Amino acid sequence: MPKSKSAYSEPSKVSKPEHHIIVVWVDNEAGVLARVIGLFSGRGYNIESLAVAEVDKQKHLSRITIVSVGTPEVIQQIKLQLGKQICVHKVALFKRSDENILFRELALIKINSSKKNQEKVKKACKKYNSVILDKSKNSFVIQVTALRREIDKLVQTIRPYGLISISRTGAVAMTRGPEVFK
Amino acid sequence: MPKLLSGAEIVFKALEDHNVEYVFGYPGGAVLPIYDELKNHKSIKHILARHEQGAGHAAEGYARSSGKPGVVLVTSGPGATNVVTALADAYMDSIPLVCISGQVPTHLIGTDAFQECDTTGITRPCTKYNWLVKDVNDLAKILHLAFEVATSGRPGPVLIDIPKDVQFKKGPYTVNKTKVSKSLNGSKAKENISDKKIDQLIEMMKKSSRPIFYTGGGIINSGPKASKLLRELVALTGFPITSTLQGLGAFPGSDSQFLGMLGMHGTYEANNAMHDCDLMINIGARFDDRITGKLDEFSPNSKKVHIDIDPSSIGKNVKVDLSFVSDVDIFLTSLISRFKSKNKNFVDINKNKIDKWWDQINKWRKKDSLGFKNSNSVIKPQYAVQRLYELTKNKETYITTEVGQHQMWAAQHYKFDEPNRWMTSGGLGTMGFGLPAAIGVQLAHPGKLVVDIAGEASVLMTMQEMSTAIQYKLPIKIFILNNEYMGMVRQWQELLHDKNYSESYTAALPDFVKLAEAYGCVGIRATKPSELDEKIKEMISINRPVIFDCLVDKMENCYPMIPSGKPHNQMILGPEEDKEEVSAEGKILV
Numbered sequence: 001m002p003k004s005k006s007a008y009s010e011p012s013k014v015s016k017p018e019h020h021i022i023v024v025w026v027d028n029e030a031g032v033l034a035r036v037i038g039l040f041s042g043r044g045y046n047i048e049s050l051a052v053a054e055v056d057k058q059k060h061l062s063r064i065t066i067v068s069v070g071t072p073e074v075i076q077q078i079k080l081q082l083g084k085q086i087c088v089h090k091v092a093l094f095k096r097s098d099e100n101i102l103f104r105e106l107a108l109i110k111i112n113s114s115k116k117n118q119e120k121v122k123k124a125c126k127k128y129n130s131v132i133l134d135k136s137k138n139s140f141v142i143q144v145t146a147l148r149r150e151i152d153k154l155v156q157t158i159r160p161y162g163l164i165s166i167s168r169t170g171a172v173a174m175t176r177g178p179e180v181f182k
Numbered sequence: 183m184p185k186l187l188s189g190a191e192i193v194f195k196a197l198e199d200h201n202v203e204y205v206f207g208y209p210g211g212a213v214l215p216i217y218d219e220l221k222n223h224k225s226i227k228h229i230l231a232r233h234e235q236g237a238g239h240a241a242e243g244y245a246r247s248s249g250k251p252g253v254v255l256v257t258s259g260p261g262a263t264n265v266v267t268a269l270a271d272a273y274m275d276s277i278p279l280v281c282i283s284g285q286v287p288t289h290l291i292g293t294d295a296f297q298e299c300d301t302t303g304i305t306r307p308c309t310k311y312n313w314l315v316k317d318v319n320d321l322a323k324i325l326h327l328a329f330e331v332a333t334s335g336r337p338g339p340v341l342i343d344i345p346k347d348v349q350f351k352k353g354p355y356t357v358n359k360t361k362v363s364k365s366l367n368g369s370k371a372k373e374n375i376s377d378k379k380i381d382q383l384i385e386m387m388k389k390s391s392r393p394i395f396y397t398g399g400g401i402i403n404s405g406p407k408a409s410k411l412l413r414e415l416v417a418l419t420g421f422p423i424t425s426t427l428q429g430l431g432a433f434p435g436s437d438s439q440f441l442g443m444l445g446m447h448g449t450y451e452a453n454n455a456m457h458d459c460d461l462m463i464n465i466g467a468r469f470d471d472r473i474t475g476k477l478d479e480f481s482p483n484s485k486k487v488h489i490d491i492d493p494s495s496i497g498k499n500v501k502v503d504l505s506f507v508s509d510v511d512i513f514l515t516s517l518i519s520r521f522k523s524k525n526k527n528f529v530d531i532n533k534n535k536i537d538k539w540w541d542q543i544n545k546w547r548k549k550d551s552l553g554f555k556n557s558n559s560v561i562k563p564q565y566a567v568q569r570l571y572e573l574t575k576n577k578e579t580y581i582t583t584e585v586g587q588h589q590m591w592a593a594q595h596y597k598f599d600e601p602n603r604w605m606t607s608g609g610l611g612t613m614g615f616g617l618p619a620a621i622g623v624q625l626a627h628p629g630k631l632v633v634d635i636a637g638e639a640s641v642l643m644t645m646q647e648m649s650t651a652i653q654y655k656l657p658i659k660i661f662i663l664n665n666e667y668m669g670m671v672r673q674w675q676e677l678l679h680d681k682n683y684s685e686s687y688t689a690a691l692p693d694f695v696k697l698a699e700a701y702g703c704v705g706i707r708a709t710k711p712s713e714l715d716e717k718i719k720e721m722i723s724i725n726r727p728v729i730f731d732c733l734v735d736k737m738e739n740c741y742p743m744i745p746s747g748k749p750h751n752q753m754i755l756g757p758e759e760d761k762e763e764v765s766a767e768g769k770i771l772v
């Protein structure tokens with residue numbers, strides 16, 4: 001096809017996409033999650049992980065933690081758009097590299113293998129607060145909590161030892177020290 | 183225990199409490215209980231459109247010209263999907279609409295019931311907020327909230343989806359208007375404007391030798407007081423001012439400090455001044471891509487100040503040096519009072535400083551970038567708009583438009599001296615907007631002259647609304663600049679697609695004069711420049727709807743024009759220049 005002379009503008013300088021963690025406090029109502037997520041999908045942004053649960057029963061408040069990759073400008077725009085929604089109480093935006101923020105993700109891992117391999121898995125999981133939740137003759141379910149990238153690495157390590165299923169929560173985040181985000 | 187009302191009664195009670203005069207709508211199964219209740223509420227007049235998109239645009243016309251929210255009522259499924267274009271249009275241009283849609287009964291939601299669609303899902307990205315009301319006890323509260331959301335902060339459309347069973351069920355009506363405690367598109371995010379920041383701005387204004395005001399629709403939305411204050415500020419400073427398409431009328435188009443509209447089809451002086459200025463004060467505009475052109479080269483040497491009620495507008499496209507999150511009228515009030523108290527006779531004192539700037543601007547003005555070669559044999563579209571302006575400028579005239587070349591010619595050649603007189607679909611660029619919008623404008627301004635400056639292609643998209651105009655005796659004037667082409671498309675094809683006029687010619691156009699007669703209104707046709715004035719006068723004198731078929735030059739292009747991907751100071755001024763310019767890099771056009 002010949003090169004077209006038309007018909008779109010060229011993007012100007014685009015900054016590098018980075019990982020961002022967005023924490024949103026919302027009213028726990030129907031449609032709220034779709035509203036929040038729509039701001040990402042409407043811009044063609046993928047969500048790497050999402051964790052939602054009600055954190056205040058009386059006030060019907062849910063806390064959503066989203067990990068997404070995007071340019072700082074677009075993520076900032078999403079944050080401001082979120083802030084305008086009436087279902088949103090507050091929005092916090094963190095870089096993954098922020099020292100002041102704690103991140104954790106929980107994973108359940110099912111292993112089906114020989115005793116020898118089972119031991120290898122248990123050993124590898126040990127430093128991630130592992131707990132065995134279920135056991136049968138050849139299998140067990142182990143729970144670990146760690147950073148996302150640590151779990152990624154762990155999974156790579158133990159995959160050859162009979163990993164048959166994995167379920168992950170996505171990251172949740174909290175600031176260090178006595179302060180809370182306002 | 184308060185008296186219990188049906189959901190349908192609650193809807194009308196809320197409309198009454200919000201002083202709604204008109205509801206633009208179209209009935210259907212899922213809203214019948216509401217339509218049944220209509221007869222009991224004499225203060226509310228229902229305007230029956232011929233298509234829900236028409237109802238939506240009419241409500242927009244009403245809102246844009248009156249500053250009050252427009253109310254729309256549609257049925258479920260196709261009724262709701264038909265109104266989506268109008269909601270998206272209102273969302274882009276920050277127009278307050280309250281749309282009520284019927285929904286299938288609660289127990290059928292999610293079963294693919296007859297005329298069911300996920301209305302809140304479909305409209306979520308094109309409304310400021312929307313609600314599906316599943317409990318009649320929430321209805322009154324949500325209706326009040328809806329009006330507040332639509333009209334506060336940066337205005338916009340909202341939608342309330344009410345299942346049929348909820349319209350029948352009985353619930354309490356509460357009058358206490360809920361106050362939203364959170365930041366609502368800026369209404370609560372407004373900052374307290376500190377004297378320190380204002381002084382910082384005043385300092386920048388005093389230092390500047392090449393200042394410009396760049397103003398937009400935010401001033402119109404802020405209300406008539408904001409326009410008044412803007413005039414005062416511009417007079418106080420002696421600075422030049424330009425406006426976006428949406429902001430026309432906020433500052434008088436005939437004033438000598440006004441440089442005309444800026445942007446893709448803006449004037450040479452406005453765009454060059456934006457490019458070369460050293461201080462840009464953006465009040466209520468949003469650095470849209472049709473304004474900035476190539477972002478990297480947008481006004482490279484200026485300090486930029488941005489005043490917007492919506493915090494998410496600031497820094498979105500262009501980084502600024504100083505910003506105020508504020509309603510325009512509040513901001514201008516603080517700025518003017520502080521400016522006045524500290525700078526007596528500023529215009530005189532500062533004259534020397536910006537004299538050279540004005541000289542430069544006047545040189546640009548000499549290019550006469552809106553000039554065109556007139557003709558004795560064929561009506562030039564620009565000439566038609568100029569004549570319409572001259573013959574209507576002494577009346578209180580309201581102009582709506584469709585989308586295309588005619589819209590740009592209207593913006594360039596019709597001069598607006600007052601806000602709320604100019605209603606055009608700027609953000610979404612919706613063909614078919616102007617005719618139904620004119621209906622809404624005429625309802626808001628009975629007895630005034632309302633003209634839709636139209637293209638023949640656009641106007642056919644919502645032509646059925648002529649029937650609405652006839653039914654309610656609304657004497658709107660549809661002034662069609664008929665070039666038989668989708669002119670704007672044809673222009674791009676001429677300049678950028680090697681004159682491959684793919685599907686931009688409309689064969690088999692209707693005879694608009696006969697069409698007018700078929701609708702029961704008056705048709706007028708003008709074919710020669712010599713008869714134009716007389717026919718326009720005839721149109722104005724008729725107190726009924728008129729379709730005016732103005733046959734214009736078929737191949738005229740709209741200039742000046744900034745090809746996208748180009749900075750402001752590289753415009754195409756006219757047919758002689760475009761050959762050389764466009765064959766070079768100018769071909770990338772959005």
Ligand SMILES: Cc1ncc(C[n+]2csc(CCOP(=O)(O)OP(=O)(O)O)c2C)c(N)n1
Pocket residue numbers: 584585586587588589611612613636637638639640641663665667668669670671
């Ligand atoms: C609903 C819709 N469809 C398509 C377009 C793309 N478009 C922009 S201008 C235009 C041509 C408009 O033709 P006409 O109404 O005759 O006006 P003219 O440009 O000739 O003045 C088209 C098709 C649009 N803006 N809106």
